[in-house]
Amino acid sequence: MVALIDYGVGNLFSLRSSFAAIGEAAEVTSSPEKIRRADRVILPGVGAFADAAARLAESGLDEAVREAVRAGKPVMGICLGMQLLFDRSLEYGEHPGLGLLRGEIRPIAERIGPGLKIPQMGWNALIFKRPDCPLFRRIREGEHVYFVHSYSAVGCGDSLAATAEYGAELTACVWRDNLFGCQFHPEKSGETGLRILKAFCEA
């Protein structure tokens, strides 16, 4: 069973539906006990970093995420959920993240130059940095996925698994051992997104 962590940030309807579509059991939950029993864990999220980090901490679910990572279970953050895995974010001030991945979250405006829209909203092609990343088992480089974000992870080092070109190469996927992250929304990325979720279930 895949636990989809519900900590009051964003709507999990599409994410739950996409696991149903690939025939994988998934449950939306805010129970640490259920997360402990799950084989895999997804940390979703949309909205502001500071608010989401606070909700995760208040609910005690940050500890459930750390525990799942320590136990060696595949854990994946999506969009803001991915950003929360890092050391810190510079979105409206400076806020600590879970510190499970090295690097920090910074505004894309610093890097993309003046001509491009903020947020990056739409479909962009994946550029593989770590073609061996288990999330890519069922897709090819150059397939498009759906992004909506104004901030992105920098300084990811070896964990940088894929980027997307948007005035600069922005972090699209990260991977270290059993820990994964997607800046884009696999649950909104058509067939390609479903294949990435399937690959996560096989990781």
Next chain:
Amino acid sequence: MITKRIIPCLDVRNGRVVKGVNFDRLGDVASPVDLAEAYSRSGADELVFYDITASAEGRALFTDILTETARRVFIPMTVGGGINTTADFDRVLKCGADKVSVNSGAIRDPSLVGKAAKLYGDQCVVLSVDVKRVDGVFRVFAKGGRENTGMEAIEWIRRCVGDGAGEVVVNSIDTDGVRKGFDLEMLEKVCEAVRVPVIASGGAGCVEDFLTLFKTLPGVDAGLAASIFHFGQVSIADLKNRMKEAGIPARI
């Protein structure tokens, strides 16, 4: 590189797609869910559902349709029509919508955009504007294009984006239904005024109109149309291929 988006719009009344719809070889498709699925398969980048129902029963059917679509279709979904309060945002977001489009609701209550952006994030709030030239000035029209509000359009758009609208759909009443191409003059003015994504609507009659749009105005992010897709004058798969051949980034 980010691709230009192609967005079919589905008008829904009492649970059915308005107008008889002939989609590819599917024949008459009146179920919005089936049509949404077919569009997704043919390469649509996003879907817009527009609720033109007046009754409460129709509204309940509409939310059922959104829920069922979100179960089967995994591309972004924007919902509009009858969005007047943040409770309306809540109602459609719970059914799996990703973005909510406001038009007359924002004109009636200009604080709606700001309130919704704070609650759900800028990326969730789409401003839709019906614009028409009156004595050489772009004016905002309300009530489906029937009523001149007297507001200057570029100023209105700038104000709503300042309040938190994360995307703007520009419907040109002047070119809508004429099928002789998008309103490039109007769209250029909007692109100069704001830095959020701009979606062109109104006037597409053939594939070339989309190519001209994206070639002439690199600031336009997406093209939206309804009947030319529904009636099969333009197939989305064909359009995407032609965009690619013309050097316009497209998701195939």
